[in-house]
Amino acid sequence: MIYLDYAATTPLDPRVYEVMRRFLEPGGIHGNPASDHAAGRAARGAVDEARAHVAALLGATPAEIVFTSGSTEANNLALKGALEFLDPAGRGAGRHVVTSRTEHKSVLETCRHLETRGVRVSYLVPGVDGRVTAQQVRAALTPETALVSLMWVNNEIGTVNDVEALAPALRERGILFHVDAVQAAGKIAIDLARVPIDLLSLSAHKFYGPKGVGALFVRKKPRARLAPQMHGSGHEQGMRSGTLPTHQLAGLGEASRLALAERVEEDRRLRALRERLERALTALPDTFVNGAGAPRAPGILNVSFGDVEGESLRAGLPDLAVSSGSACSSATRESSYVLRALGRDDALAGASLRFSLGRFTTEAEVDAAGAQVGAQVLRLRALWPAGRAA
Amino acid sequence: MIYLDYAATTPLDPRVYEVMRRFLEPGGIHGNPASDHAAGRAARGAVDEARAHVAALLGATPAEIVFTSGSTEANNLALKGALEFLDPAGRGAGRHVVTSRTEHKSVLETCRHLETRGVRVSYLVPGVDGRVTAQQVRAALTPETALVSLMWVNNEIGTVNDVEALAPALRERGILFHVDAVQAAGKIAIDLARVPIDLLSLSAHKFYGPKGVGALFVRKKPRARLAPQMHGSGHEQGMRSGTLPTHQLAGLGEASRLALAERVEEDRRLRALRERLERALTALPDTFVNGAGAPRAPGILNVSFGDVEGESLRAGLPDLAVSSGSACSSATRESSYVLRALGRDDALAGASLRFSLGRFTTEAEVDAAGAQVGAQVLRLRALWPAGRAA
């Protein structure tokens, strides 16, 4: 199997595995980081180290990192936590939130929930290049706007929203800015010491760390304030209770350390591989690269294939692990919003594949994938030579 | 170091580690269980298997298991989810919840949060044996009572609340019954096919599984209904979104399988070890076993030592990993509510140790622990021979 679905989840880096083992294998460090004895202190040391690595990846300070069970939780905590803090009795009635239609469901569904609590939400429509611009966001602001939530990198087509240009404008107006950086963290340069983003979500399993752990950056200066969404013993400065999973955090920490150390070199390598695959696929007639008109994160390539039916295309590539749209919503088979925004009709959007390349992708894999896709597209088109329109 | 803090967290069972490795090591099953390709399907199969094991441990069906990041989350989801479902606009204003003062903070703090939403909460006081009786709970019910939350086994002293006697009475009245079974799961027999509990929380790291994963049992017949507390792609039947962490779930599954297979034999072994330690410690004058007047789960032994100061006692046992009260609140150094309910004054409560024994505890460890504690208690008493009262 050729795995080109790194945007859905990545394999663990073997170096991350080595670090995690220290906390899992027989005789390993197994204490509860909250415990006040030698076993607990050893675990606590590992947690502190992990926190420092995550902070370094983002240009943040360790005290600004709140560990979560992943980005779904981080996004929930950011949005509900911020709105609830502003209005402890309810959930922020009368407030306004700006986001986009192409956010991940963990942002969109949380916004829907906020709407049931009386929050007004504006869902911006991306432009024909698949991006939401700073200008669009600024035009949507009202005096009631409390928070803007925008993803840094789109998970379906890899386009990069210019959150760095937007952040200062929101800071000036005292509006909280949350960024879903799940597809950006470890892949593009992030420096929160420089960019005034207030809240930022990431998830370890998108950059060679373990599944089920992530973090929310919560700025200290000026302090972004959140009401906790998980109540309990008061871990994570009271913002997120629950026993800290040492091995998971150590994995996230090591993944962060590696991503930071190797990002520039890996960026170059992945862009070259993606270009190679893009060349192979666009050699076929009637193929369209989605998001090509905008800056893209290095690993993602989303292509629509004319005159083939989507399900047969995917089924015809049993040896290729790729995604149609985002893995999280593959099950629902909804037509991708962002592809429709790019002007693809339903059939074409349905016949799109998201190839996402990563740390272990080789030239040989990319070439084999290109060949398999080419052969299958041609075979399916031959089954109906008249073309879809006929 | 002698680890006798199994109630705070357990080491991973080496067999659980072997199972988890399949998903972590290089070349392992790393797909996203939500992905629609071979890598995703392999992961999904492992998730299904884990779910079946957890269900078997509880006498439940797989569809009744909702995976969470641990019991703090499970408790939050049970309480907030149930109340919010009853009153989607707010959080259950006008409703009444019954719980006890000796619950874990993840229940107590969630109840405090519900109070800010207009829910009335009754916090029952345990009797002198440390338990809350079914009779007490029944007496606290009102026509507005929507839910009762009671722990099965107390984490500080190990006493077992008779939730099996209470459950049918609540079912009769149509009141939801949530049980925090974190210290019970895998340790005492649980058969939800027989006992009409509606919601039940457990956490893998308390029975030799990994930290950062747990489950909430949500009964199907009659169906307990919850509003999701983590919004997103709709995993876990819409009740809990977020990428499923395959290795964590597989670990929880294997831990459940082992606990079920070995429970009876382990119960016998642990009770014998605890009795041995109890004998050694009560050979010292002025020691009091907390919770001795009630049925106790096998591994927990909580002892108060007269005429010694608590911090010095713990500091004087640097080679012993034990807990003062629950690990989760060790940091806050609050005097234990349950010990005060048992009639211990603040000084005596402060000079209490919770020894919690587990699967890897040996006779030799228990004997060494007993000897170390005895020596330190005698040393500290000799430093102030007049006794605390003098």
Add this chain to the structure above:
Amino acid sequence: MNPFGYPPRVWQLFIDAPRAGELAGGLTAEAATRANGSRLRLQVKMTRSRIDDARFQAYGCPTTIAVGAWIAGWVVGKELQELSGMSMKIIRETLEIPDDRTHCALLGEDLLKSLLSLTRSN
């Protein structure tokens, strides 16, 4: 090699697509599903009322393609009058098509009906 869990016969027919193609000078029947744009085309060569040879073309999901391939194979050697014996139900049973793909089997039945009506009008 069938990671998506298609019924084995559907999978094999989708992958092999036997009798895919055109038959110059044959009779051409067509059927389509409005909702999702699936199409099947069957071309047959006959000697009197007996079908000697057949080819199919398809646009649609794997099950649609499998149904087209299966029908193209099944009709060969049949007398026209035998075609009406074939139904959505039999196609579903033969290829083990699940409930949510009933429409693909129906498309096959429609295709045979279309062929029959063509031969009648001829």
Add this chain to the structure above:
Amino acid sequence: MNPFGYPPRVWQLFIDAPRAGELAGGLTAEAATRANGSRLRLQVKMTRSRIDDARFQAYGCPTTIAVGAWIAGWVVGKELQELSGMSMKIIRETLEIPDDRTHCALLGEDLLKSLLSLTRSN
């Protein structure tokens, strides 16, 4: 062997507790902290105004015990007039006692004051 992170001298004095015990026939000074019930007792033997020997007793946290042990050692060989030179501040600095344990060092200062006032009233 100091997993709780006590300052090294505090830890060592807590573990060794040198000069713990009683001194029959000595002068006995006491000090206590109301809030948490910590107590220190110092017994000394003197030749005129010079302290020849000392023992301490303690009930309290490790820092309290360490302060008691340290004082019992420090006073030996001192003239009474030298005792007033010792203060909470010096005790804290010497044993590296952190802010949140200032009260333990204060207890030590109180103990010496108590001893001084005893010798004056004698």
